[in-house]
C-alpha cells in the first residue's frame with residue numbers, strides 16, 4: 010500500500026501476455042580441458058577425494074545400521090541415517106564454488122553437504138585460521154581429542170579429522186559432538202566453517218536461509234545463504250512462502266540505499282523421490298523442478314536445471330548464481346538432478362523403484378564418472394585412484410574408531426546432571442542496548458507520535474480522579490511503541506516486519522508513526538506468509554541479528570506452527586547453546602470477529618518447551634516487559650489483547666515512566682491486595698476480576714487479592730503461594746478454553762505446591778471448550794465479573810451460601826463426557 | 830462567499846476524539862474542494878481531512894497537536 014507505488018488501471022488493464030525468463034536445462038558444456046586449465050589437476054583430484062570421503066562416511070553409517078559393525082568394529086547406532094550415496098557430485102560441486110563466509114542450511118539428508126562444505130572451507134582457510142577455529146570450539150577440547158585419538162599430520166589434515174569426528178560424534182549424540190550431542194544426524198552444524206543448521210522438517214531451511222540472507226544483506230557480513238532442500242520440499246507451503254518473501258519487489262523498489270535482492274540460493278537436490286513419492290509424474294506437476302522459479306518473479310529466480318552427477322557442472326552453476334546474488338540480483342534457484350543410490354533411510358525396501366532404474370543410475374555414479382574422466386585425461390591413474398581410496402578408507406576408519414570409543418567421545422551424561430538438557434533451553438542473557446543512533450533519535454523527536462505521547466498524561470486518571478480518554482493518556486499501544494522505539498534507536502540490528510507493519514502502522518496501530526522514523530529495511534510489510542515471517546526471523550537471529558515480528562492475530566499461529574514450535578523454540582537447546590535466538594514474536598488476541606479471530610492460544614504456546622511467553626494487561630507492564638523481551642537473547646512470544654490496546658495505566662504510581670525501563674520476565678504482580686481469596690488472572694481477565702473484587706467486597710464482604718500473571722513462562726510461583734498461604738483459596742481466570750490451558754497447569758502446580766495451605770482445590774475459570782462466538786455472544790464465552798463472583802461465593806467460600814449461578818450453570822463432568 | 834466549517838468527522842463507531850496531527854494548509858491559503866488540508870490521528874489510525882469546499886482557508890480553530898471531539902469545527906473556509 011505505499012503511496013509511492015501507483016496502481017494505474019490503464020496499465021494494469023491493458024491486453025497482453027506474460028513471457029517467462031528462460032530456464033536453461035543442462036546447459037553446461039565447458040570442455041573438460043578448459044576446466045582442467047582453470048582449476049588445475051590438484052583441485053580436480055581433491056574433488057574426487059572429497060566425493061570419496063562423503064561416500065565412505067555414508068557407507069560407514071549404512072553399514073553400522075545394516076550389520077552392527079564397520080571395518081571390524083562392532084557398534085550399535087540407534088539414530089537416523091538418511092544417506093546421500095549417489096548425490097556426492099551435487100554436494101561437492103556446490104561446495105567447490107562456495108567460500109567459508111557462505112552459509113549452508115540443509116535438510117535431513119545433510120551429511121554429504123556438511124562434509125563437502127567443511128572440506129571446502131578447510132581447503133580455503135589458512136592453517137593459522139584453522140587452528141584459531143579449532144581452539145575456539147569448546148576451548149580447544151575437541152581439537153585435543155582429535156590430536157590424541159586420531160592425529161593426522163599438518164593443520165589441514167587435523168582440521169579434516171576435526172570436521173569428520175565432530176560430525177560423527179554428533180551423529181552418535183556424544184557430549185563432544187559439534188552440537189554437544191543435542192542435534193544429531195539431521196541437525197548437525199559447525200558455524201565457523203559456514204555450515205549452519207540442518208533441519209529434520211522438510212523444507213524448513215528455506216525460510217531460515219532467507220532470513221540469514223536478509224541479515225547478510227543488511228549487516229553486509231559477506232557471502233550468500235544456501236537453502237538446501239530435496240525435490241519433495243517444493244510441495245511445502247513454507248518453501249513457497251520463503252521464495253515469495255525472498256523475491257519481494259520492495260528490495261529493489263523501496264529500499265533506497267539498501268536496494269538489491271536477497272543473497273539466497275534455493276538449492277534443490279532433486280533425486281526424483283520424496284521417500285516413496287515420485288515428484289515427476291506422481292506427486293508434483295512441475296515436470297521440471299526449475300519451472301517453479303518462473304512463478305516467483307520476472308527473472309524466474311534465475312532458475313536452471315543442472316546435472317548433479319557432474320560436480321563441475323554444479324560448481325559452474327553455483328559460482329554463476331553466487332555472482333548474481335552478490336551483485337544484488339538475487340534470489341536464485343537451482344534444480345540439481347542426481348540420484349539417491351542408497352535407500353531413503355535404512356528401512357527403505359525400495360518398493361517404489363525397479364532394479365532396472367537402479368542399475369541405469371548405477372552407471373551414472375558421479376564418483377565412477379568423475380574418476381574415469383580423471384583417468385582419461387591422465388590426471389590420476391588406477392594406482393593413484395586406489396591409493397586415494399585407501400587413504401580415505403583409513404581416514405574414516407580412524408575417525409570412526411574414535412567416535413565409538415567412549416574415552417574419546419563420551420556419551421552425554423544426563424544421569425550426572427538430570428537437568429543438563431533443561432539448562433540449555435534458555436541463555437537467560439539480556440543484551441544491554443547500545444548507544445543511541447543520533448539520526449534516528451532526532452527523527453524520533455520530530456515524529457508526530459512521539460510529540461503526541463509527550464502531551465499525554467502518563468497515568469490513566471486526571472488529578473480530579475476522572476478517567477482520561479485514550480487520546481489523553483498513555484495506553485498499552487503507546488507503551489509498546491515507546492519500548493520498541495527505544496530499542497530501534499539503540500540496537501542497529503533490530504528489524505520489525507509482518508503484515509501491514511509499515512504504512513498501516515501495524516494492524517492495531519502499535520507501529521503508527523514508526524514509518525516516519527525508520528527506513529524501509531528496518532520496518533517493512535511482509536507478504537501474507539506467516540511461516541516465512543517467523544522462519545526468516547529465526548534465520549536473521551541465527552546470523553546475529555535481532556528481529557521483532559508480528560502475527561496479526563494469534564489465531565494465525567497455526568500458519569507458522571513449525572516455525573514457532575520446532576524452529577524458534579528449539580535451536581538454542583539443539584545447538585547446546587551455540588546459537589542464540591533473539592526473536593520477539595508479537596501477536597494479538599482478538600475479539601468480536603468470531604471463531605477464527607478471537608482465540609487465546611497461550612495454552613498452545615506455553616506447552617512448547619523453549620519459548621518465553623508474556624501476556625501483559627497494563628501499560629506499565631507492557632512497556633517494561635516488551636523492553637525485556639527486546640533485550641533478551643531468548644525467543645519470546647508476546648501476546649497482546651486487542652481489547653486492551655486503549656487501556657490506560659491505573660496501577661503504577663506516577664503512571665508509565667517516560668524513560669526506558671525493563672521489568673523482570675516471570676514475576677506475577679499483585680494488582681489488588683486482599684485476604685479471603687486469591688484470583689490469579691491471565692491477560693485481560695484482570696479487569697473482570699477487578700470488577701468482581703469490588704463487588705465481592707461491597708456485597709459479600711469478601712476481600713479478594715488479585716494477581717496478574719503478566720508472564721506465563723517463566724513463572725515464579727512464590728508470589729502466588731505466599732498469597733494462598735494467607736487466603737487459602739485460589740481462582741484462576743483465563744480467556745483461553747479451559748481444557749489444556751496454561752491456567753490448568755498453574756492450578757495443578759499450585760494445588761501441589763500449596764496443598765497444605767489450601768482449603769479448596771484451585772479452581773480454573775476459563776472459556777468453554779467450544780468456538781469463540783460472535784461479538785453479541787462473547788459475554789457468554791469469556792469469563793465475566795459475574796461468573797467470577799459465582800465461583801468465589803458459590804464454590805470457594807460455600808459458607809457465603811450464595812447460590813447464584815450465571816449462564817455457566819453446567820455440569821463439567823457431563824460436558825467432558827460429551828467432548829466439551 | 831459563505832463560510833463553510835471543516836468538522837471532525839465520525840472516525841469510527843467507538844471513537845469520540847481525534848487529534849490534529851498537522852495542518853497541510855495555512856490561514857490565507859487557497860484550497861480546492863477535496864484537497865487534503867489536515868492530518869488527524871486516532872489511537873489506531875492516521876487519516877487525511879479534505880477541504881469541504883473550494884475557497885480560502887480563513888481560520889484554524891483547532892491547532893496542530895490539539896484534540897477535538899467528533900463534530901467539532903476545526904477550521905473555516907471562505908468558499909468562492
Ligand SMILES: Cc1ncc(C[n+]2csc(CCOP(=O)(O)OP(=O)(O)O)c2C)c(N)n1
Pocket residue numbers: 117118209210211238239240241242243280282283284353
Ligand atoms: C514436514 C515434514 N513432513 C514429512 C516429513 C517426513 N519425511 C522426511 S524426509 C521425507 C521425504 C523428503 O523428500 P525430499 O524433500 O525430496 O528429500 P530427499 O529425502 O529425497 O532427500 C519425508 C516425507 C518430515 N520430516 N517433515
